[in-house]
Amino acid sequence: MELLCPAGNLPALKSAIDHGADAVYIGMKDDTNARHFAGLNFNDKKLAQAADYVHQHGKKLHVAINTFAHPGQWQRWQDAVDNAVNVGVDALIISDIGVLQYASDNYPDIERHLSVQASSTNVESINYYHNNFDVARVVLPRVLSVQQVKQLARTSPVPLEVFAFGSLCIMAEGRCYLSSYMTGESPNTAGACSPAKYVRWQETDQGTESRLNGVLIDRYTKDENAGYPTLCKGRFEVEGNVYHALEEPTSLNTLELLPDLAKAGIVSFKIEGRQRSPAYVAQVAQTWRSAINFYQQNPDNFIVQDTWMSALAKLSEGSQTTLGAYHRKWQ
Amino acid sequence: MKFSLGPILYFWPKRTVEDFYQQAMTSAADIIYLGETVCSKRRELKAKDWIALANKIKQPDQQVVLSTMALLESAAELMTMRQLIKQGQILIEANDLAAVQLAQDMKVKFVIGPAINCYNIATLKVLLKQGMTRWVMPVELSGDWLKILLREAEIAGIRDQFEVEVFSYGQIPLAYSARCFTARAENRPKDDCRYCCINYANGMKMNSREGQQVFILNGVQTMSGYCYNLINEVQELADAGVDIMRISPESIESLSVVEQFKNQLDAPRRYPLDSSQECNGYWHKIAGMAIA
Numbered sequence: 001m002e003l004l005c006p007a008g009n010l011p012a013l014k015s016a017i018d019h020g021a022d023a024v025y026i027g028m029k030d031d032t033n034a035r036h037f038a039g040l041n042f043n044d045k046k047l048a049q050a051a052d053y054v055h056q057h058g059k060k061l062h063v064a065i066n067t068f069a070h071p072g073q074w075q076r077w078q079d080a081v082d083n084a085v086n087v088g089v090d091a092l093i094i095s096d097i098g099v100l101q102y103a104s105d106n107y108p109d110i111e112r113h114l115s116v117q118a119s120s121t122n123v124e125s126i127n128y129y130h131n132n133f134d135v136a137r138v139v140l141p142r143v144l145s146v147q148q149v150k151q152l153a154r155t156s157p158v159p160l161e162v163f164a165f166g167s168l169c170i171m172a173e174g175r176c177y178l179s180s181y182m183t184g185e186s187p188n189t190a191g192a193c194s195p196a197k198y199v200r201w202q203e204t205d206q207g208t209e210s211r212l213n214g215v216l217i218d219r220y221t222k223d224e225n226a227g228y229p230t231l232c233k234g235r236f237e238v239e240g241n242v243y244h245a246l247e248e249p250t251s252l253n254t255l256e257l258l259p260d261l262a263k264a265g266i267v268s269f270k271i272e273g274r275q276r277s278p279a280y281v282a283q284v285a286q287t288w289r290s291a292i293n294f295y296q297q298n299p300d301n302f303i304v305q306d307t308w309m310s311a312l313a314k315l316s317e318g319s320q321t322t323l324g325a326y327h328r329k330w331q
Numbered sequence: 332m333k334f335s336l337g338p339i340l341y342f343w344p345k346r347t348v349e350d351f352y353q354q355a356m357t358s359a360a361d362i363i364y365l366g367e368t369v370c371s372k373r374r375e376l377k378a379k380d381w382i383a384l385a386n387k388i389k390q391p392d393q394q395v396v397l398s399t400m401a402l403l404e405s406a407a408e409l410m411t412m413r414q415l416i417k418q419g420q421i422l423i424e425a426n427d428l429a430a431v432q433l434a435q436d437m438k439v440k441f442v443i444g445p446a447i448n449c450y451n452i453a454t455l456k457v458l459l460k461q462g463m464t465r466w467v468m469p470v471e472l473s474g475d476w477l478k479i480l481l482r483e484a485e486i487a488g489i490r491d492q493f494e495v496e497v498f499s500y501g502q503i504p505l506a507y508s509a510r511c512f513t514a515r516a517e518n519r520p521k522d523d524c525r526y527c528c529i530n531y532a533n534g535m536k537m538n539s540r541e542g543q544q545v546f547i548l549n550g551v552q553t554m555s556g557y558c559y560n561l562i563n564e565v566q567e568l569a570d571a572g573v574d575i576m577r578i579s580p581e582s583i584e585s586l587s588v589v590e591q592f593k594n595q596l597d598a599p600r601r602y603p604l605d606s607s608q609e610c611n612g613y614w615h616k617i618a619g620m621a622i623a
Contacts, residue, residue, distance in 0.1 A: 068450035071480035098453020118448070122403040124412075124429035131432070132457070143509035148404050155406075171553070172402050174448055176506040177471040178546070181555055181619035184612070186471055188448065213618060216539040236545060237538045238516045245537050245548070246512060325509035331521040 002268040003292055004062070004161065005285045008040040008275055013050050015278035020289025023060035025093060026050055027191075027274060032080040033064045034117055035274040036191030044083055051087040060090040064274075066115035067191045068096045078102060085110055093139070094118075095174055100133040111136040113161070117174035117187065123155045130157045137161055139270065141173045146257055146326045150264040159267040165284060165312065166272025168252040168324050170232055178231050183213045194230045201226060210234070227318065253312050253321035255288075258295050259302045280315055287311045332569045332596060334589050335362035335496065337579040338398035338424075340504060341549060342528045345375040351583060352388050358586040359593045362575060363388065366398035366415065368426055368446070369504075370511070370550045371408045372526065378414045385421050394422070401426040401446035402507040402551065409433075422464070431461060440464045445498055446507070452483040455493070465494040467577065470503050473616035474564075474571055481572045494574040500562070500588055501579025502534065502547050503555035503619065512537075512548040533581060544608070557610040557620055562588075562602045564614060565595035 005021035007013035016024045027033030029041040042050055047063075054061040063084040069077040077099050084092055085107050092110060094100050095117035103112055114120055114129050116139040129135045139161045140149065153160055171178070179193045180186035187193050198213040208220045210229035217234035220226045227233070232246040252272070254261065261269070269292070271284050287308050295302045313319050324330055336355055339348060355363055365388075366381045367373050376384065385395045397415050400408060409429060416423055416433050423439065425431045426446035434441045442465040443449050443458055449466060458466070468477060477495070484490040514524040516535055528534075534547035534554060544556035561568065561576065568576060578589050591602075604611065604622050615623035 068448055069453065071451050071476055071483055074451065074453065095448070096450065096454060097448075097457050098451050101453060101457050118428075119402075120428065122405075122409060122427070122429050124409055124432045125403070125427055128428040128432035128435075143402065143507075144404055145509070151406070170510060171506040171508045175401070175446060177469075177503075177619070178505050178553060180471040180613070181503070181505055182545075184616070184618040188450070188469075189471065215543060215545060215620075216541050219540055235540065237540060237542075238535055238548065241516075242540060245516065246508075246553070247510075328522065329520055331509045331511065 001262055001266075001292060001296070003285065003288050004268050004270045005281055006271055006274040006276065007050070007281065008035065008037070009042070010046055010049060010053070011278040012276070012281045014053060015282040016285050017054060017057050017059055019282045019285035021059065021285050023062055023090070023268070024050075024054055025062040025064055025274070027064045028080050028083070030076060030080070031191045032067055032077055034066050034187045034191050036067075037196070037275055040275060047083060048087045051089055055088070062091040062093050062113065063089045064093040064115065065099060066093055066095040066117045068188050069098055070189070081107070091136070100129070100135070104133045108134070113137040113139060115139055115174075116141050116163070119172045119174040121172065123152060126156050126158055137267065142169050142252065143172045143325050145328045145331065146260055147328070149261065149266070149326070153264040153266060159265070161268035161270055162254070162261060162266050163252060163272060164254045164269035165288065166252060167317065168247065168250060168322065170247045170324070182215055182231055194228070199229055225318070248320065249318040250320040250322045251316035252324045253316065254323060254326060255291055255308060255312065256304050257323065257326055258291060259299065262295060262299070283311060283315060332565065332573065333361035333575045334359060334592050335364060335575050335577045336360045336585070336589065337498070337501065337577045338364045338366050338368050339580045340369055340502070340552065340554070341532055341534060342370070342373045342375070342526065343532060344529060345380075348376060349384065351580065352384060354583060354586055356388050356390060356393065359590040360393065360578070360586070362394045362396060364396045364398045364424055366424075368398050368401055368444075369552045370528075371400060371405075371411065372524065373528070373550075375529070378411045382415065382418050382421070389421070396422045396424050396442060398424040398444060399426055399430045401444075403427055403429055404509070424467075431458070435461050438462075443467060445470050445504065452480060452487060455484065456487070456489065459489060459492055463493055465496055465575070467496040467498065470498045470505070471613055471619065474567065474614050475616050477573070478571050490572075495572060496575035496577055497561070497568060497573050498559065499568070499576040499578065500560055500592065501558060501581055501585070503559045503613075504552055505546070505555055506553040508551050508553070511551050512553065513550050516548060555610065555619060557608055559611065559613070559619075560604055560609045561611055561614055562592060562595060563604075564611065565592055566599060569596070
């Protein structure tokens with residue numbers, strides 16, 4: 001049972017390792033990964049340093065190459081794979097079928113993990129990636145209930161990784177074009193959702209307005225905290241009602257499902273947030289480390305500690321957490 | 332250039348669906364896709380009904396294709412998928428790699444639908460070997476993207492091995508979720524949705540608080556608020572090497588839209604687009620909701 005933590009830079013990576021991560025995942029400093037944000041991610045030199053630090057501590061490094069290669073620009077995706085392999089990373093997280101083919105042809109011994117962006121949610125889809133590219137692990141999109149995850153874990157030919165904590169994508173990842181519809185840039189092509197350069201906040205008589213490429217995503221009264229206008233988490237009008245039509249600003253927290261998921265054989269618990277600070281990564285890693293250790297010592301008497309929940313709530317969007325699609329009623 | 336009718340993305344009553352396809356038989360459409368692609372709970376027509384309907388409307392000069400689900404979460408949904416692929420007579424459209432896997436198992440050819448992430452030549456090559464005969468480009472990609480990709484396909488000597496289809500008219504399918512947004516709007520849990528999306532023949536409008544039509548809620552699917560319309564780009568798509576333009580059914584009127592598109596080849600005219608309801612941005616490499 002692996003605790004897999006995110007890192008957007010070396011300090012965050014060290015922070016993750018120092019606070020209990022078994023493995024860390026990172027991305028290169030270009031649009032080959034789905035968190036392509038200014039000031040974030042690793043160049044070749046930093047990648048080598050990351051691999052050194054992780055391996056010195058006996059932990060693992062995964063590199064996300066999980067956008068879809070642009071025509072005429074294949075070299076960038078190939079370089080990302082080559083460079084990651086050259087510094088000795090432990091796993092490549094890939095979504096593009098072409099990139100999977102390249103990696104499995106050229107580096108059959110380097111583990112390939114199917115990225116959440118590949119949107120693989122059922123056993124036949126997993127069979128496809130297993131048979132064709134011999135993937136060593138599948139990262140499940142956040143669309144399955146815990147019952148469905150358990151069922152899939154029983155039939156999957158490949159070990160499964162799930163999202164445990166962090167920002168909640170409510171759409172099947174890799175199959176959401178809402179961001180490019182509004183801005184021209186999507187996670188699949190540009191490596192970002194609701195990109196910051198399109199964001200505007202504006203004070204008006206009616207309150208603070210948040211906009212994405214001119215579209216009003218939300219409007220906040222004086223006693224509300226104005227949030228980032230992630231386009232699926234704003235308030236909109238449907239049939240005369242104004243509400244969070246798609247989802248509230250909230251984070252995923254699956255602590256209470258830890259025993260269920262562990263017993264189902266889930267091999268890795270993934271923390272979202274390569275865009276987060278080293279301090280954030282430290283706190284989430286430490287809390288989840290405690291929870292996993294507690295579970296391993298008391299598999300039949302696992303109790304969620306209040307201190308864990310309050311620590312995680314403080315780190316969550318709108319201080320709210322949800323079980324998301326894992327909990328059938330959320331759907 | 333051929334013109335296709337995409338699968339009906341909304342949940343319409345069985346009678347409406349049957350009437351639609353009855354009339355589609357005499358429409359200008361060269362290809363007709365049919366089948367449920369959004370939600371497995373929609374069972375006005377079951378798999379066997381779709382297969383029967385496909386066989387019923389099949390004609391020598393009009394190709395019929397069975398479209399399959401995009402987001403599959405259960406063993407039961409895979410059973411239905413297997414049934415659709417196993418029939419063996421009618422070409423299928425895969426909208427999830429599960430369908431590709433099953434088609435390969437059964438040695439059946441397939442269309443790669445818009446919900447499969449095929450973005451580049453490396454991926455096309457893999458899918459071609461596995462039995463792809465036609466590729467529907469992901470909806471968010473541009474004309475430039477397509478042109479570069481098809482040039483690469485020419486150079487690789489594979490361009491003549493598959494057809495290219497582009498989503499060209501209708502509310503764009505943009506996202507799939509575990510959550511049913513229509514049930515949520517009606518304050519119902521998904522497990523007790525009472526199939527309420529059947530009451531919204533064109534989905535529910537989701538507007539900004541300034542009244543801008545941002546998205547359309549169609550069960551677990553989120554669609555573009557504006558209607559995508561490449562009516563003024565028909566010749567450009569033909570020149571780019573597109574083989575088929577897809578018209579996504581909004582109502583029975585969509586059959587006339589097919590004819591309007593077809594007429595653009597012989598007697599082109601300029602259709603002004605309404606920026607409060609229509610868009611064509613994706614093809615022009617700008618925000619999808621914009622008009623170039």
